[in-house]
Amino acid sequence: MSSVLVLALTGAGLILLGLHALIVKVHLLRKILALNIISSGIFLLLAGLAARTPGGEPDPVPQAMVLTGIVVAVAATALALALLLALRSATGRTRLDDDNGQ
Amino acid sequence: MLASLSVVLLLAGAAFFLGGSVGMLRFPDVYTRLHALTKADNLGLGLVVLGLMLQAESLAAVGKLFVIWLLLLAASATASQLVASWAQENGFAPWRG
């Protein structure tokens, strides 16, 4: 049981580390990594707490949710990376342009 | 008896893992570190696998453990070659002491 708490709290830490980086860092690859780390943190919370069943066998439902989430995260990462590359080849930039397109 | 042999093997494996890591940290250039990686860790894994094989519940499990070792052996052999040739192509000359 202790591991559940430790790792769930780690998940919380990951979420906030990722959030901080997502806001502060400007390179897009870094932002993509940050989002992945946020997702990992959430998955850790979601499936980590699944392991606190009295029987010891983790609750399968959150596990299935995390599996779904992981695949979605991979899909999103792939799309984001492709967008980043397209942006790079179109503008030469790897960061977001701040002017709102005006 | 089998258990204690297993423990010995596992401990020996762990020692080689440690050696590999220390080598990774202490060796001066990429090529020397490759030595540490490929040799020590594979031996370490081999010994750990051997130790666990002694505890395995079935023949198939033994085989599976062995396959895992072989695969990692192939992987690190290949990886070391790839990395070494990458380093060469990109002009990293070896450290000569």
Place this chain on the structure above:
Amino acid sequence: MLPSGAVWTAALVFTPLLAALACFLAPRAANWIGLLAAGLTTLAAATMVPTLMTDGPLRIAVGGWGAPLGIDLYADGLSAVLLLMTAVVGLGVSAFAPAYFGAHPQQRPWFWPLWLILWAALNGLYLSADLFNLYVMLELLGLSAAALTALSGGGPALNAAMRYLLVSLLGSAAYLLGVALLYHAHATVDIALLGARIEPGMLANAALAVMFAGLMLKTALFPFHFWLPPAHAGAPAPVSALLSALVIKGSFYLLLRLWLDLFGDLSRLLPELIGLLGAVAVLWGALQALQQQRLKLMIAYSTVAQIGYLFLAFPLAGGLNGTTAWRAVVYLALAHGLAKAAMFLSAGALLRFAHHDRIADLDRAVHRLPLTLTAFVLAGVSIMGLPPSGGFVGKWLLLEAAFQQDRWGLAVVVLLGGVLAAAYVFKVVGYAFTPTAIAQEAESVPLSMQWSALLLALGAILLGFAAPLLLPLLDVGAPFEPIVGMPS
């Protein structure tokens, strides 16, 4: 006990989804497949209405398992009106798209599958009663929307799409965090069950905070709106229409559902805060729209303002006749959907016509492109909330609720927002009457593009007369009444 509900649901979600696959497999036939799918989906949405009116809300257990083990689908009046709006706008955009992408043939084979998946996601979103399933829908929605935004290529569009994608992913991540907390607290992700089990406390507040933060980010409520204008302005016109008219509504709907079914009683302060943000959005967005030199950006900022209206209901909902406030904003959402789609489509037609969208250089577009300008103005009428239009009905109801509760500030915001909207809409119209110094080259615009915009705009106007039909439909299942006990 024919599973008629299952059939509708299957049709509403799977028709566009499978059509997207078909478009992906046979890109050459994409136009026809897409139009066919749009027609069928609209038909499904329309035929669902009488079922709902006679049988009441639908609850379908996917796979027959039922909540909490399985996923439940749920359709009440609120879902139905949004499904209908999506269908109408979707049909209009689908009719617009073939001619539009005729000039951009390299984008066409990608537009159709992406758009149809987006449609499936929206329909799925409106039909789902399962928080995690809704998360998947949100992701499906967000990814397809971001990909569509990038469709036209080019630096600004890609930049906007990237920002949109990041925001969207962050938003759904926050939402998922809330789902995780709720699941572990109450061992279900079914909205109805959760509504019965949830109790005020730190956990519920935490879930509320993260879920609302995420969804507000996705809905682009001020000050989270920063990503919206470049994305909605940079995308191809039909995509802009979809983004502004539909995608935003998806996350707003979810927000509304969560509030109504789960979180409504938790906080006194939060609705006031949300209302305040909405009010600032109304004014700030409209002022920004007024300052824009480009038509599409102006329309995009107008969306920022219009989103603000949707949030004005939160502070009103708790008071006397709060239901009126909910009805009002749902009506506003519907009207905005139709009108904003029409506006973006007409902007697309203007863009095709003049090859630019500088407002000051519209060069007698009124004479040269009368249908499109009519569409723009009619849509503008609804956006301004002038009678007789859907926007007027929504605004009237909202004002009614505000006046009944003596919320003068909100009433003033609603009214002022309308004035500002008139200012930016008629700024465009005025320039469309005047010639520019140098007469401009113009390209002819296919009629299907012009008419689809016009019909959508007419829809926004006719919505003003549809309240006696739509409001009873909206009340099916009493979405705005607090849940009492468990729905069987």
Place this chain on the structure above:
Amino acid sequence: MIPTVDANVPPNAWLPLLVLASSLLPGLIIFFLAERRYWARTLLNLGGALTKLSLVGLMLWGVYHQQQYEASLALLPGLELVLRVRALSLLFLVLSAGLWLLTTLYAIGYLEESPHRSRFFGFFSLCVTATVGVAMAGNLLTFVVFFEMLTLTTYPLVVHRGTEEARRAGQVYLGHTVIAGTLLLAGTVWLYALAGTLTFTTRGFVDGLVETHRWSLIAIFVLLILGVGVKAALVPLHGWLPRAMVAPAPVSALLHAVAVVKAGAFGVVLIVYDVFGVEVAAELGVTGPLALVAAVTIIYGSLRALFQDNLKRRLAFSTVSQVSYIVLGVAVVGPLATVGGLVHLVHQGVMKITLFFCAGNLAETLGIHDVSEMNGVGRRMPWTMLAFTVGVLGMIGVPPVAGFVSKWYLGLGGLEAGLHWPLFVLAGSSLLNAAYFLPILHAAWFREPPAAWPEERDFGGKETAWLLLWPPLVTGALSLLIGLFASLPFTPLEWAQLIAEREFYQP
């Protein structure tokens, strides 16, 4: 839209709808007509106008004989769009329908060969549709709906010429009317939230609230009056009107005489009588300030008119002044003043449209835009100037032209109510009217014409095109006739008295 027809009076529900449709449908069709299809357009325009006029005539007869005309359509929960034709409605209906016919004729002649006629006539028809809608409004919601529709449909007419000046004028016009519409809407919804109904009632529907919500009611009154006051060009809300003169002459005629300003004035009537009820309004103490505003407007408009050289601008300020006669009549509580105000609604319309027709003729035929260019124009265009003269005399209040009748009743009304100051206002205004109109007549009839007119067009030796000439002659004659025979049945005066008796001051 399918109206939910009240089962009790099935036969009479269609007439109001037909009146609406008689201009709505032609208008919508005209939009899609190609520019060159002159005859189709003309046929639709005139057909619609004639139909409307005859339908209105039919209803005039019916209402006189106590028939009910009502159609309604559910719009909001508990609220309907209601068209109800009463005596008061008919006063405005007749004016709109009649003048629409003439204005249409005039516009056909005026706009010959100019571009975008289909758009023009389309909006023209819609504009009249909105006006008759306002006239027939059976509740405040309906009034608001048509009132806003009027704003929207007149805007394209104002900016019709597509010049930068027109665009600016359009922005100013919209700026005023949209803000006004917003205030009107605010007042309406607020009132609905308090009263729970918006149906026009002959003594108003708010008397139950006076005790409890006195200040709210006063605020609502102010909001509503501000809302309609912009269109009625009450000072200081009148700024849009002179600027809107950039529009073509038929538009000016329509704006000033029939549609926009009259809708505003009509709105004042409705608010005071049918929403609040004149007694309640008086009890709230809001009529006095309203009368004061009207008086200020009357004097201010006249003063400003004095200093305009541009003919249309002078007429515009004259309108500002004259329309407030109606407001004055309403605000001075009493049957006679009411009659004076109501009758002026028609009289001012007929007279002012004459003046605008004539001004349009001068501009179109000779290129005359300014008063200073009018020397001796009476000899070049005697018929036009004759009509103009009749109009002007009416405006000043010279008997027996229509204007005299209005002023007479207004003055009597003031006295009846125990007020003397309206008399002075009327007298002062008349003097000012004379001061800015008589010099025009003098110049036109007695000064020597210049060697050449600014921009003369040849109409085959005739004074001007017959479609331009006849409408002012007709309205000029009409202003004379309704003044002369004011006491015959079905004249505006008689009808205004009927309204006052039947609706506002029934025993």
Place this chain on the structure above:
Amino acid sequence: MQYFYFALILFLLLTLVAGLWRIRRGPTPADRMLAAQLFGTTAAAILLVLAEVSDAPALRDVALVLALLAAITVTAFTRRARISLPPGDDDAR
């Protein structure tokens, strides 16, 4: 025996973490990739021991998959990261 396994896991984990230093330190990309490779091998060992200690033979499948895919990252790196560098001394001084 349980605790022996846990101690072993902890020990292996610590050698793994020590190897992290190489990713952090670099200095060449190749060094970082090497450390990632080291990760694969050690992690497989940990998984196998963990399979034993928590009696979850399925964890061997995880190790198997890890072993199967261990080379892909390095391959992706060497195949795609073809940078041209000024030839110079290596990192050691």
Place this chain on the structure above:
Amino acid sequence: MAWLTGLPLAVDLVLGTTLLWLAWRALSSPDLFQAVALFIAFGVILGLVWARLDTIDIALAEIALGAGVTGALLLAALSQLQPAEVDARAAPSATGANEHQAGQPGQTAETADADEAQHKPAVFRALLAAVMGLLLLAALFGLGLVTWQLWEPSSGLTQQVNTHLPESGVEHPVTAVLLNFRGYDTLLEIAVLLLALIGVWSLATASNLGDTTPEPVLAALSRLLAPLMILVAAYLVWVGAHAPGGAFQAGSVLGAAGVLLRLSGWRLPAGAAGWPLRLVLALGVAVFAFIGIAVIGLGEPLLGYPTAWAKHAILVIELAATLSIGAILASLFIGGRP
């Protein structure tokens, strides 16, 4: 020997701390390549965490995706980003690599960070950072507190899943949830994958990287591993019915096989790159949806397989899904439309 009982906790603490440290470094190290390498390591450690939590299905997926497609994707993207970043540097350090010197050649320095610093005044930045730091700390505290509250044994839906497991057609609870109880999610999630691919394809055509003839050793490796991966993928599908495994994991392995083949220079034959490929890509969603809808005709609810057939239906769906997921992941790695 009481300290021995603390060993499992120590393992967890080391794992947790390492995860946090890796995440922190991956997000803040100045060098992008380092960041990606650390992120890949993060994935491995996370896999260990899942293993430690007995959520073996997730461990499998994490390892298979992290070691296979995700890492390769990130590295490929990074290498395509690299040249311009080098160009962007004002003065490339010509002296070569040095262990103590930041900004190594060939490393993707994040010059943008430095630019950003000049935009705003230092005080403002510091204030902003302080406010944000406080907010984040508060959020961490709150989240931690909530997590703490949730830390009491609860069986969630385990009971329900176990009760209905016999009707689901499989014996492994997670697979039952994924493919039967919550199959709708899974179907849509394959659609998300496909959607991402359509999005990627809409952006660009495939880059020609990796087309050079491979080193012989690489060719040999891919010859050795590709068939093995197919076998392992099949095994994972099979084992998913009663033990951790299943379509995602199998698909990830299959995708990794595709990545490996692509890296060793193999290309899809031109004839297969058109609609046959698209068919394979769409197969998962299509088969899943088809079966899910077809059962309505049998009087079953949407996506409700009759118990008797459930096992086979799930197997068919899983095979199609595996094939699709593998193909999609590999295509995502390749990057552009063929």
Place this chain on the structure above:
Amino acid sequence: MTVTLPAFVTALTQRLLLFALLWWLLTDGQHEAALFGAPFVLSAAVLSTVTRFRGQVLSASLWPARPLALMRLIGFFLWHSLRGGFDVTLRAFRRPLPLKPDLIDYPLRLPPGPTPILMASLVSLMPGTLAVICEGRLRVHVLDRHSDWHRDLERLEQRIGDVYRIDRAQWNDTPNHSDHN
């Protein structure tokens, strides 16, 4: 260059057996798995065989390995890899580092094909050496340039040649293999 049918069939059979064994290992010998696995075993074997033959030349290596030689090779390898592990671990712990590395070329006598790859891979796992194939040569990085790495390499090459029945005659005849780089 042409692939003879018997060679193909032989190779396929070998692989079928191998993969079937593997499947058996994976599925823990469960019977019901066999039916499911059969098509995959077959397709994996076919894939493996086809890729094996495509673009490859070596007739020599198509023949089955010589079992005895293979055993000897394995024994040799295991022993040396144990030595290699010890060697590098000991070096890692010594202070100062006992390293005298160098990069040298070792001209291969094995014909091109899979054997050099095997050679290079095994070299990398042996004590003190690390190899990269480079245009018919091995570039070998040695940890201690004074050790007798050369003898080890030759012996290894010999054993690999034995396993694959490669005649000495077929070997590339470049006898000088001691050139330092």
